[in-house]
Amino acid sequence: MTPDERPPAPTAPTPPDPRSPRTAPHGVPALEAAAHLPAPEATQVVIITGMSGAGRTRAAAELEDLGWYVIDNLPPTMLAPLVDMSKHGGGALRQFAAVVDVRGREFFDDLVHVVAQLRDQQVDYRMMFLDASDEVLVRRYEQVRRPHPLQGDGRLLDGITEERALLADIRKRADVVIDTSTLNVHDLGREVRAAITDGAEHALRVNVLSFGFKYGIPLDADHVADVRFLPNPYWVSELRHLSGRDEPVRDYVLGLDAAGTFIERYVHALEPVFAGYLGEEKRYVTLAVGCTGGKHRSVAISEEIGRLLRSQGHRVVVTARDLGKE
Structure with missing residues (x-):
């Protein structure tokens, strides 16, 4: 083998220049380091x-x-x-x-x-x-x-x-x-x-709105639930002046077997609805819960529905539209 045919002698690798913009700290390639940087x-x-x-x-x-x-x-x-x-x-x-x-x-x-x-x-x-x-x-x-x-x-x-x-x-x-x-x-x-x-990119934002049917159904409601099938605390003298946000009324309404069954089944029925909304890029929904005057039953039920939906990870605002109108 002639000298010209010999392979070149191996040389030591050149150390990276730490000042080079293409070299990340500790010798990590720039593109690999960039992958670890937070996206803007x-x-x-x-x-x-x-x-x-x-x-x-x-x-x-x-x-x-x-x-x-x-x-x-x-x-x-x-x-x-x-x-x-x-x-x-x-x-x-x-x-x-x-x-x-x-x-x-x-x-x-x-x-x-x-x-x-x-x-x-x-x-x-x-x-x-x-x-x-x-x-x-x-x-x-x-x-x-x-x-x-x-x-x-x-x-x-x-x-x-x-x-x-x-x-x-x-x-x-x-x-x-x-x-x-x-x-x-x-x-x-x-x-x-x-x-x-x-919130999470795919979180659903839910407004639970209580109202009184005698004041009209909310125009922007996506779903309307009627809780007038429950006994009305208005006819209980010691509860009449209170609202569904007061503990005695809340305990009275939520203590009804029919109320507990309704809330559980209603929230469960909403699960596929909410999943479908997210699939269709609808990220805001209003649930309207109505009783006669919007003071007792609908307020207590709305608060409980809101609590359960929050526990499922939804962002929830509970509003009492007609509270105080009486």
């Missing part, structure tokens, strides 16, 4: 829209209290630049909410297109639509003595009617619709928190 948090976006006077400002304030960055009366075309800025601007806006409504005039027409654009970009966004009945909206505007943004020279109801027509398609696209007709500011805050607060 995705930007979360909430679009708050809906009828004027339905509570958009209150909902935005609730998100601010939760630490979100909130922008009021934002032209929809500014949503995409804000998301892009969040991705490339050091993460200053990881959670922001934008109130988008008809005050933007012609800019509001771009909302449907912008929402489609966010969806195509796989942005983690949710649209929250605040609504209320025409009667309630009229009363609220009369109380504050302000004109509706679309009223012009016409009547207040004309502006409300025009706005409802403009928002019909947006309402259908909303991820969560909150009817504020019968909610006070505290109830609305609980509804917003239930829809927004952090």
Whole structure:
């Protein structure tokens, strides 16, 4: 074998340069080390829209209290630049909410297109639509003595009617619709928190709402349970002035055999329903539990249903819509 045919002499491997950007500490390859680094948090976006006077400002304030960055009366075309800025601007806006409504005039027409654009970009966004009945909206505007943004020279109801027509398609696209007709500011805050607060990615958010049939069935109920088959504590003199949140009434109602059987079977029956909702990307559900006046039976039953659903890992808010109306 000639010298030219001899294999080259083995050489010692060159130690990695610790200053090299392609070398991780302790000699771990950069790509392998990167796999152990925490992934950057995705930007979360909430679009708050809906009828004027339905509570958009209150909902935005609730998100601010939760630490979100909130922008009021934002032209929809500014949503995409804000998301892009969040991705490339050091993460200053990881959670922001934008109130988008008809005050933007012609800019509001771009909302449907912008929402489609966010969806195509796989942005983690949710649209929250605040609504209320025409009667309630009229009363609220009369109380504050302000004109509706679309009223012009016409009547207040004309502006409300025009706005409802403009928002019909947006309402259908909303991820969560909150009817504020019968909610006070505290109830609305609980509804917003239930829809927004952090939890498991696939957790279902459940609002258990007690009500009185004599005041009407809640408009936003996904399921309605009637507990008027139970004996009414109203006819027990020492319980009449109390509510279902008071221990004597709670013990009376939950001590009924029929109540225990109903609650157990009702919660069990909801298991495949909730699983189906999650499979269909529906993450918010309202269970309405009604009795005659919404004071005794429905309140006690709702609290117990909420307790059992929490034990199953669901995020639950229990609200008594008609408590105190009597």
